[in-house]
Amino acid sequence: MAFENHFEADRRGKRDWLEGRFRSSKIYGWVARAGDYTSAGPAGDHLRKNGDLKSVGDLAAEESGRADRLVANLASQIEVKSKHLRELECKYNETSLSLDTMMEQRDLLLQSYNEGSHLTLPFADLAQLLLSRQYISSSYLVLSSMLFFCNAKQEWQSCACIYSLTCLHRHSDLSVIASDVICVTFFDASEIQRMQQLARHNSRRVLAENESLRSELDSKRRELEARGKQLEKLVAQNEIDTRKLAEEKRKVAIFFMRAMFCLFHVWCCQIDKSLRTLFDLHLKNSVGFAC
Structure with missing residues (x-):
């Protein structure tokens, strides 16, 4: 309205242009309406070629529809992001559960290793133990498997093998040969070290995946929060635009009433x-007739 009032105050409005009063080389301007759109001439042709005739209600409905579509699009994006976030949370929980299971297995492996290490006896101590219990004598000791002495302490070592010690026992009074088999299981240090390295590698890998999932989860959560704030701003802006359109309709109605009154x-x-x-013409005719 300010645009049109400016030209009308300077006598360069629509009425001045149509009546041809005070016409000059300056620019004339007014707000085009339905009459201008359907009128003949260059102005009407230009409006019909480059514009559409819309009422204030049509503009309000179009703006409201655009805002509704934008809100629906954002709501759909938020739903997709929320679904992806739930999937990430499920994957994160599965990875955490797998990590807990792996840590429990690692603890059990270490416990088994610690318990097995106490069963390892030096060869000299084991031989002395057998002789003290009179299972065998030094002349009748036979080893049925290969023995490995790994260091100066002469500890037995085997790769998950079972050592069999066949013992012959001869009593001084009875000519009886008895056999006894003692089985001792030893853990290989290199095998345990390899298993520990594998467990550490798997733990580091699971921790790295867990950290990556946590970072992605935080990023998606921040993105959803930003989308939610943007949606709230759009809803608030939609309400403001609705109030502005209502005020504009009221002003147009007032202007139309004033124009009709004018x-x-x-x-x-x-x-x-x-x-x-x-009346003046009638008076003149009456006076002439009286004379």
């Missing part, structure tokens, strides 16, 4: 002027 006033003035002209 047209009615001009029409009344023209009628009054015509009546006065007819």
Whole structure:
């Protein structure tokens, strides 16, 4: 409205252009309406070619539909992101459970290793133990498997093998040969070290995946929060635009009423002027006839 009032105040509005009063080389301007859109001439042709005739209600409905589509699109994106976030949470929980299971297995492996290490006896101590219990004598000791002495302490070592010690026992009074088999299981240090390295590698890998999932989860959560704030801003902006459109409709209605009142006033003035002209003409004719 300020645009149109500016030109009307400077006598360069639509009425001045149509009536041809005070026409100059300056620019004339006004807000195009339905009459201008359907009128003949360059202005009407330009409007029909480059514009669409819309009412304030049509503009309000179009703006409201655009805002609704934008809100629906954002809501759909938030739903997709939420679904992806739930999937990431499930994957994170599965990875955490797998990590806990692996840590429990690692603890059990270490416990088994610690318990097995106490069963390892030096060869000299084991031989002395057997002789003290009179299972065998030094002349009747037979080893049925290969023995490995790994260091100066002469500890037995085997790769998950079972050592069999066959013992012959001869009593001084009885000519009886008895056999006894003692089985001792030893853990290989290199095998345990390899298993520990594998467990550490798997633990580091699971921890790295867990950290990556946590980072991605935090990123998606921040993105969802940002989308939610943007949606709230759009809803608030939609309410503001709705109020602005309602105010604009009210102003247009007031302007239309004022324009109609002005047209009615001009029409009344023209009628009054015509009546006065007819009355003066009637008086002149009456005076001429009397003379």
